[in-house]
Every structure is written in structure tokens, then in C-alpha cells.
Amino acid sequence: MKTVGGPPxxxxxxxxxxxxxxxxxxxxxxxDAAESPLRRTMGLWQLTLLSIGATLGTGIFVVxxxxxPEAGPAIVVSFLVAGTTxxxxxxxxxxxxxxxxxSGSSYSYTYATLGELVAWVCGWCLILExxxxxxxxxxxxxxxxxxxxxxTVGVTLPDSLSAPPGDGGLLNIPAAFIVVLSMVVLLxxxxxxxxxxxxxxxxxxxxxxxxxxVAFTAFRAGNFTPLFPLGAAGMSAGAASLFFSYIGFxxxxxxxxxxxxxxxxxxxxxxxxxxxxxxxxxxxxxxALGAMPWQRFEGTEATLSQVLVQSVGGGSLWPILLSIGAVxxxxxxxxxxxxGQIRILFAMSRDGLVPPLFAKVHPRTGVPRANTVIVxxxxxxxxxxxxxxxxxxxxxxGTLFAFMLVNxxxxxxxxxxxxxxxxxxxxxxxxxxxxxxxxxxxxLFSLGPDTWIAFGGWxxxxxxxxRTYGIRHSKLNQSQSQSxxxxx
Numbered sequence: 001m002k003t004v005g006g007p008p009x010x011x012x013x014x015x016x017x018x019x020x021x022x023x024x025x026x027x028x029x030x031x032d033a034a035e036s037p038l039r040r041t042m043g044l045w046q047l048t049l050l051s052i053g054a055t056l057g058t059g060i061f062v063v064x065x066x067x068x069p070e071a072g073p074a075i076v077v078s079f080l081v082a083g084t085t086x087x088x089x090x091x092x093x094x095x096x097x098x099x100x101x102x103s104g105s106s107y108s109y110t111y112a113t114l115g116e117l118v119a120w121v122c123g124w125c126l127i128l129e130x131x132x133x134x135x136x137x138x139x140x141x142x143x144x145x146x147x148x149x150x151x152t153v154g155v156t157l158p159d160s161l162s163a164p165p166g167d168g169g170l171l172n173i174p175a176a177f178i179v180v181l182s183m184v185v186l187l188x189x190x191x192x193x194x195x196x197x198x199x200x201x202x203x204x205x206x207x208x209x210x211x212x213x214v215a216f217t218a219f220r221a222g223n224f225t226p227l228f229p230l231g232a233a234g235m236s237a238g239a240a241s242l243f244f245s246y247i248g249f250x251x252x253x254x255x256x257x258x259x260x261x262x263x264x265x266x267x268x269x270x271x272x273x274x275x276x277x278x279x280x281x282x283x284x285x286x287x288a289l290g291a292m293p294w295q296r297f298e299g300t301e302a303t304l305s306q307v308l309v310q311s312v313g314g315g316s317l318w319p320i321l322l323s324i325g326a327v328x329x330x331x332x333x334x335x336x337x338x339x340g341q342i343r344i345l346f347a348m349s350r351d352g353l354v355p356p357l358f359a360k361v362h363p364r365t366g367v368p369r370a371n372t373v374i375v376x377x378x379x380x381x382x383x384x385x386x387x388x389x390x391x392x393x394x395x396x397x398g399t400l401f402a403f404m405l406v407n408x409x410x411x412x413x414x415x416x417x418x419x420x421x422x423x424x425x426x427x428x429x430x431x432x433x434x435x436x437x438x439x440x441x442x443x444l445f446s447l448g449p450d451t452w453i454a455f456g457g458w459x460x461x462x463x464x465x466x467r468t469y470g471i472r473h474s475k476l477n478q479s480q481s482q483s484x485x486x487x488x
Contacts, residue, residue, distance in 0.1 A: 029102055049201045050251055070234055073223065104254075105250055106402045134341065136383075148324065223292070246277070291311040338379065
């Protein structure tokens with residue numbers, strides 16, 4: 001591993017504690033990114049749309065029906081709370097993405113600040129965050145496909161073929177299909193994937209604008225009284241679930257090695273995309289709750305389409321158009337978040353923490369082909385077998401842990417490397433990143449015990465993988481072993 005201005009790792013002690021806390025040098029991470037075999041094809045516009053594509057649609061088209069019964073009309077406040085929490089973390093992401101423009105996202109940031117074990121935990125959280133969220137959105141995609149079939153030809157796929165075992169079916173074939181279709185697009189290359197994503201983002205923004213225009217014709221202010229029927233706890237629970245809707249903005253940071261000017265464009269893309277998405281989320285939530293009482297959201301699938309069917313009237317034209325937009329929107333999220341998951345594993349493989357197969361890049365397409373196929377196959381199986389609600393909550397807890405670590409990384413790097421070049425600086429640090437940590441902790445404890453139990457099991461598996469493979473194959477471990485061998 002080549003380095004810039006320092007050794008590949010710091011804090012390397014000879015004992016177990018030293019091995020767990022050894023850190024990547026920031027210069028080494030920057031050097032790896034500069035020498036990446038991935039192709040730099042994305043400018044600010046593509047990076048911003050990548051981030052919007054990964055974020056916009058998940059919470060509105062898919063999870064809104066799950067979250068409204070938890071909070072009632074206060075779901076609008078829940079969106080703002082979740083968006084504020086995401087904004088604190090987005091500012092930290094923006095600073096670190098400008099400093100360390102690699103593919104590892106928060107995994108790489110924690111490797112440079114909190115040590116190898118915490119970096120592994122963060123990477124393992126990101127696998128949960130990205131992989132499971134793709135599966136969750138794919139499940140929602142299948143719901144809207146069924147809704148579209150019902151509205152256009154009057155038939156739907158049977159539950160046995162369109163729902164997982166926990167929801168009364170055998171396999172969710174549509175959910176698995178869209179993951180495989182996204183894999184085919186991703187295998188063609190980053191430039192081609194960005195073009196497809198740009199078209200889909202335009203379609204879903206138009207679809208959401210159309211929904212708001214139509215839904216506001218049936219707006220009833222009384223639907224927001226009382227605003228907090230389930231109390232502040234309900235609002236917090238809704239915000240924790242909806243945090244799932246904001247995870248996509250960090251997808252731009254995973255494109256650091258495929259950005260033309262990452263130090264300049266990554267911070268701008270992250271912040272701009274989050275502001276756009278939050279504004280659209282709140283606007284659509286107000287329109288939906290104004291058109292349909294919150295009690296009727298319970299158990300709905302293809303929620304926005306149902307709002308138009310039940311509350312607006314005027315035939316099936318608007319629901320059909322909305323369902324088409326929703327299918328395109330959720331396809332965009334699947335494509336872009338799947339892309340992010342693959343790039344994070346690419347970075348972890350380059351550092352030796354997962355097998356080298358995940359870092360092999362095809363010479364013609366510039367794509368980590370085996371990585372793409374393996375990840376997509378795993379997500380397709382997950383989407384076919386696991387219910388939506390469980391997937392969304394599992395994603396939220398993994399995301400909140402990763403975001404908390406990113407905020408801490410900003411504080412630590414300001415102390416350890418105050419002179420390092422930064423193309424963006426978090427304002428009012430360390431207060432702002434520490435507020436980000438506080439918001440993440442608050443929302444973590446708003447999640448249910450079942451989610452925590454599942455997360456504990458996931459972490460146990462991750463630590464076992466690290467103990468049996470990662471700690472021994474780490475590049476820092478190999479460098480340390482070579483140094484000790486030379487000294488002896």
C-alpha cells in the first residue's frame with residue numbers, strides 16, 4: 001500500500017488492543033483513492049442525482065404506510081426530525097468526503113480515526129444499511145407493480161408469488177427481479193448507470209409533483225387535528241422508522257473514486273441532495289395526510305396510490321400515473337443504493353478485511369464484476385424472503401450507528417489533523433457533530449426491542465467474521481508483520 005506523508009497505519013501496538021485500534025493513515029487512504037482502477041466519470045450533477053436517486057422515494061413511496069400509524073399527523077414533524085438528524089450527519093459526511101474521497105464512505109472515515117475494530121463494525125453496519133435497504137425498497141417496488149397491474153388490467157400477482165413467507169406468501173418474485181435487473185445495469189459501468197439514474201430521478205420528481213397537485217385538491221385541515229394523537233413517543237417512533245428514508249445521501253460519498261473532482265463536488269452533492277429530498281418529503285407528507293385521515297393508512301400498500309384512489313376520485317388515471325412514477329422511483333433507489341453497497345465492499349476488500357475477490361475490477365467496464373454479482377444475488381434472496389417492516393427497521397439501526405461514528409470522526413480528525421486540507425468544514429464544530437451524535441442516540445433508543453435483538457445478532461456474526469478472517473488478512477496486519485520480521 002502506497003502512502004502520502006506517512007506510514008500505512010498508525011497506533012499499531014504489538015498486543016491485541018494495538019491490533020484492534022490500529023488506524024489507516026489519512027494520506028494512505030487518499031493515495032489508494034488516487035490510484036483506484038475505477039473510472040472517474042461523474043461530475044457534480046451526476047453525484048447529486050446519484051444521492052437523490054438513492055434517497056428520494058424510499059420513505060414516501062414505500063415506508064409512509066408503515067410509519068403513519070406510529071405517529072399520526074405528527075409524521076410531518078417526524079420527517080423534519082429525521083431530516084434534521086440526517087443534516088447534522090450530512091455536514092460531517094461532507095467534510096470527510098472532501099478529505100478522504102474514496103469508495104469506503106463512513107467505513108474509511110472511522111478507519112482513519114477510531115481504529116480497525118470500529119471500522120469493521122461500521123462497515124458491517126453499512127452492509128446492513130445498504131444491503132437490507134435495497135431489499136426493503138425492492139419489496140415496495142413489487143407492491144407498486146401489483147397496484148399498477150390491478151389499475152390497468154384488473155389482475156394482480158398471487159400472494160404466493162409476490163409476498164415473503166412472513167406476509168402470507170412463498171417468494172416475492174417481483175422484489176428479486178428488480179434487484180437482478182439493477183445488477184444488469186450496474187455491470188455495464190458507472191457512466192451508463194448514471195445516465196439511467198438521471199432519467200429515473202426526473203420521472204419520480206414529476207410523479208411526486210403531480211401527486212401533490214392532485215392530493216391538495218382534496219386537502220382537509222381537520223385531518224391534522226390533533227397533531228400528536230399518539231404523543232411525542234409516537235412522533236419519535238415515526239422519526240426512527242423514517243430515518244430509513246434518508247440513508248441514500250451518503251451514496252454520493254461511495255462514488256469518491258469515480259468522481260472527476262471529488263474534493264469539490266462530493267460535499268456540495270451531499271448537502272444539496274439532502275435539502276431537496278427533505279423539502280419534497282415534507283410536502284408530500286402534508287399532501288397525503290391532508291387528503292386521507294391518518295387512521296386509514298394502517299395496512300396500506302402502494303400508499304400514495306391508495307391516497308388518490310380513496311380520497312381524490314376522478315377515476316384511475318391519476319393512480320395509474322402515480323404508480324408508474326413509483327415503480328420508476330423505487331427502481332432508481334434500488335440501483336443507486338446497490339451501487340453504494342458494492343463500492344463499500346470494494347474498499348473493505350482493498351484493505352484486506354473481506355476477500356480480495358470483491359476488489360477485482362473488470363478491465364473493460366471498470367466495474368467490480370464478481371462483487372456486483374455476489375452482492376446482488378444475496379440482496380435478491382433477502383428481498384424474496386423477508387417482510388418490509390423488518391427490513392426497514394433493521395436498516396435504520398445500522399444507519400444510525402454509522403452516522404454516529406461519522407460525527408465522532410469529524411471531531412477526532414479536527415484534533416489529530418487540524419492542518420489537513422478540507423474542501424468543506426462543518427460549521428460550529430465540535431458542537432454540530434456532537435449534536436449529530438446526540439440525535440442519533442435519541443433515535444436509536446426509539447427503535448423497538450426486536451430491532452435491537454436482530455441488530456445484536458448481526459453484530460455477533462460480524463465480530464465472528466472479523467475474528468476468523470478480517471483481523472488476520474488486514475493489510476495493516478500484513479504490514480505490521482513484515483515490519484516485525486524485518487526488525488528481527
